[in-house]
Amino acid sequence: MxxxxxxxxxxxxxxxxxxxxxxxxxxxxxxxxxxxxxxxxxxxxxxxxxxxxxxxxxxxxxxxxxxxxxxxxxxxxxxxxxxxxxxxxxxxxxxxxxxxxxxxxxxxxxxxxxxxxxxxxxxxxxxxxxxxxxxxxxxxxxxxxxxxxxxxxxxxxxxxTPGILPTKLHFPSSKYISYLGLIKSEILDLEDLSLNLMSDLYKIKRNEAVEKLSDFARANGLVSKGGTLDLERASNLFIKKFRMGNLGRISLEVLD
Ligand SMILES: Nc1nc2c(ncn2[C@@H]2O[C@H](COP(=O)(O)OP(=O)(O)OP(=O)(O)O)[C@@H](O)[C@H]2O)c(=O)[nH]1
Ligand SMILES: [Mg+2]
Structure with missing residues (x-):
């Protein structure tokens, strides 16, 4: 949960x-x-x-x-x-x-x-x-x-051995584990996750991330027949691209 x-x-x-x-x-x-x-x-x-x-x-x-x-x-x-x-x-x-x-x-x-x-x-x-x-x-x-x-x-x-997680994952580990796909995806809200990921990667505010996700949907042709943007598919695609390294070699945790 x-x-x-x-x-x-x-x-x-x-x-x-x-x-x-x-x-x-x-x-x-x-x-x-x-x-x-x-x-x-x-x-x-x-x-x-x-x-x-x-x-x-x-x-x-x-x-x-x-x-x-x-x-x-x-x-x-x-x-x-x-x-x-x-x-x-x-x-x-x-x-x-x-x-x-x-x-x-x-x-x-x-x-x-x-x-x-x-x-x-x-x-x-x-x-x-x-x-x-x-x-x-x-x-x-x-x-x-x-x-x-x-x-x-x-x-x-x-x-x-099978993968083991701590019984409770605290912030920010919970966030990084989710970004990286190391937890069952069914328990995650992928649209929310993609917006948080965009905010973190591009150091932008939440409302700017919403804009960016819409731009991303448009750029990838993720528009439904009625002309509305398919933000669910856009979220999935953005997360997938990040996880597969298509956005570049990115480290989430860095040493001070
Ligand atoms: N790019 C890249 N992909 C990797 C690397 N190691 C594993 N993968 C990919 O990561 C995914 C998970 O790999 P698994 O070896 O099944 O992971 P696991 O830890 O055994 O997973 P569970 O058994 O579910 O706990 C697969 O799609 C692998 O191809 C790596 O070093 N680089
Ligand atoms: Mg395994």
Whole structure:
């Protein structure tokens, strides 16, 4: 539900998955925390932190291809003190596992790792890309992976997990998670979301955003037979363009 800038989407499968993740953590050597490079703080998997206790963590700044380059470099530098390793990746392309050689993981011959993060952030894509296969189901909507599943590749056994959100998302994380499509779209008012997104991206007031959305509808031929502008379709298209990077490489969260 959307309420005073707070979002609440914690369906039963998330609670169940969190329990299962907790049961498996003692078997793993380290975990990958996947965040969206465009809002790396708001997309941290706050809800799952505690279950990993003190397990070493590699932070994955995913969708680097959609985020501002220099802002992401600054974030990587910022996080490098807090994490065992920080990766900037585009999980739609294959990723070389050589980075593991530069991390001190002890003398084990095989490692077990787990991937965790909020829904739709690219967890399954990341595993597919480091294992150079397309085994795990990937789709552009929140809630695709519903259970834990293990994949073996070289000296790594890696576990994919369903996306988990905190039980309550507060502002501004709720806003960024919505902009990025990391929550079930059915609970969002997309017209309102597109106007807020326009206000934020172009630093304009709400009434100016309403004008801009109308201009956008006109420019994209989104006019109904009677001649009225189809603002619903315009909102959907604007949000889609932003999420796919068609408006450029944009970071929502930047370091001061
Ligand atoms: N441009 C771009 N798209 C990505 C990247 N990583 C993932 N995607 C896309 O993001 C969408 C979601 O990817 P998934 O791997 O299914 O995300 P997930 O975190 O496993 O999602 P759930 O299982 O629903 O929690 C898909 O359309 C992917 O193609 C990336 O680095 N760059
Ligand atoms: Mg998945």
């Amino acid at each position: 959307v309420d005073n800038n707070e979002l609440n989407w914690f369906p039963g499968h998330m609670a169940k998955s969190l329990k299962k993740i907790k049961e498996v953590t003692r078997f793993i050597d380290f975990w990958f925390e996947i965040v969206d490079a465009r809002a790396p703080v708001s997309t941290q998997a706050a809800g799952v932190y505690s279950v990993f206790k003190n397990k070493p963590c590699i932070l994955v700044l995913n969708r680097y291809d959609l985020a501002n380059k220099s802002e992401t470099d600054r974030w990587a530098n910022y996080f490098s003190e807090k994490y065992m390793y920080v990766l900037k990746v585009n999980s739609k392309k294959n990723i070389n596992l050589d980075f593991l050689n530069s991390i001190n993981l002890g003398n084990k011959k095989k490692f077990r790792a787990m991937v965790a993060g909020v829904p739709n952030v690219g967890k399954s894509s990341f595993i597919n890309s480091i294992c150079h296969l397309k085994k795990l189901k990937v789709e552009n909507r929140a809630g695709v992976t519903r259970d834990l599943s293990w994949i073996s590749f070289k000296n790594l056994e890696i576990c994919d």
